[in-house]
Amino acid sequence: MPTNTSTETASTTARDDGRGGPPAPEAAPGATPEPASERGQEPPAGAATSGDAAPRPKEREHRFDVDLLRLVASCAVIITHVSAALIHAVDQQRANGEAVYWAGFVGDSSTSFAVPVFFAIAGWAVVVGAPPKDSGRLWQRLARNTLPMFVWTAIYLVWAFTRDRNEDPIADLAVDSLFDSVQPAYHLWFMYAYLPIIVMLGFVVLLRAGQRPWGLGLLLLGLAGLAPALSTLHEVTGWETPRVGWGFGTYSVIYAIGGAFLLAAARPVPARWRWPLVGLALVSVLGIVWYNTDIHYVIPNAHPFVGVLSVCVILLLVRVRVPERRRALIGRLANAALGAYLIHVIFVEELVDRFVEPDFSAVQVAFFLPGVLLMTLALSYAASLLWGRLGLRRYLG
Template sequence: MYTYIPLIMLLAFAMLIKAGKRPYGLGAALLGLAVLPSVLTTVTEVTGRETAPVAWGFGTYSLVYAVGGALLFALPAGAVSRRRPLYLLLPLTMAGALWYNTRIHYVMPNAHLFVAAMSVCVLLLISRIRVPEKRRPLLLKLADAALGAYMVHVLFLEELVTPLVSPDLSGPVAGALLAGLVAVVMALSFATSLLWGKLNLRKLLG
């Protein structure tokens, strides 16, 4: 969220400027986020008191992912006529990510090549899926709840994964447990987010 919100603000600011608007408030908020780290550093240097670290902001890879993803979604139908290589590349990138996370370093950086390649494969594969008209309302409702589900899923991970996962588990048991936990955490997260919206609490938080 510390990356997502400033990034959306910046892209919105750029679009408003392009449209001839003058979003002074949004610009001031972005300027505040930009100078906040140096302000807190100066306060620490002057007063000698430690200040809280600032996590708000994004790296180059975040901006590239956002703009690049929008570009891929905007490709005209038929621009990617051959999908077979994508079906082959996607599991390879997933295997590479699993290998890196378990053998090299956990958690894998979002800017890693495996993540970038996997993201491109997924976006190109799903961007041309035709959703039946009768299923679109449900899909839109789940899409609206996705951000809230993302925000609360960590709570369920802490409560469910920590007591159940152990390095002593066998491969088959670990695989089955992983599949089950993914399903349960997703169901609980989306249910919580949908309930939050049903109670009209999104104006309060999300």
């Protein structure tokens, strides 16, 4: 998912294995639920309705724990890509630099929960947290995520063009990006999987509410038939057709539905289970490190090790009490998470890829890795907060 390197090979590997992603938007990094005024609201039980006074609507609960979970997952994606830069600096070979090799693999493996957690939050947001009231609201959600996605694709293409990093003509890459993520915006592959899941779950929610969202149904049908249609066009005409990334796998749907189930919990996990969950999470990380180093890099998001780690992270944070004095800050950062996700690859390539050396010693890595991690996180979030203040969130995420 959002991926691990800036090379074409890394992009393909990330797409096939499902690593490296965001952001997910409404439920992914940076997306926000519909305002309370736009949500379906019910009057509180026993509300007075006499006279001219209208019943007071019951406001949907704001989940500060979900804000925190979204923030943690978005930071984890950035850590994943910074760590992956170290892995590729040594060409995935321990002999090329042991300290860099292990720092990269431990960092990358420890944050493998990020993409599954984004799918989980997405499922909760659509099914439980802020289900769409009608098809128009769902179209608005799609637009809020699709516009920044394509704006940033254009920014990355122009940036790579000015840096002479595009391997193909920029016009060809722009056309290809309508169907799948492209270099150098490799990390945006997640959006091509996230948005169809939002459409599908929202479609089901609206059907359950007695509506008939024909437009969304036709969109789903079009997404399902896009790849076969282009394949047939290639067979008939011989034209080279773009690769299609719109769609989702079984694992992503299960994470979305499972996430809706786990995040709908009414109470936090009892204290007696928390340390066992931490222990199980650490064991899962060790399993992921082993798989990444001895079996195949990158471990698929559908792997049981990743699934167990993701469930542990969710259960440790679900319904956790966020102190009131921290809520406003966490809310602002969570709302800036999508923008940070969209821009952070520029900082990874300009800071980490540029300065990491495969022969760094353990002491050098101990200073270098935290330094570039903090710098990348700070710059990414600062940029997102800035354009949020300038009223550009709609375009830049």
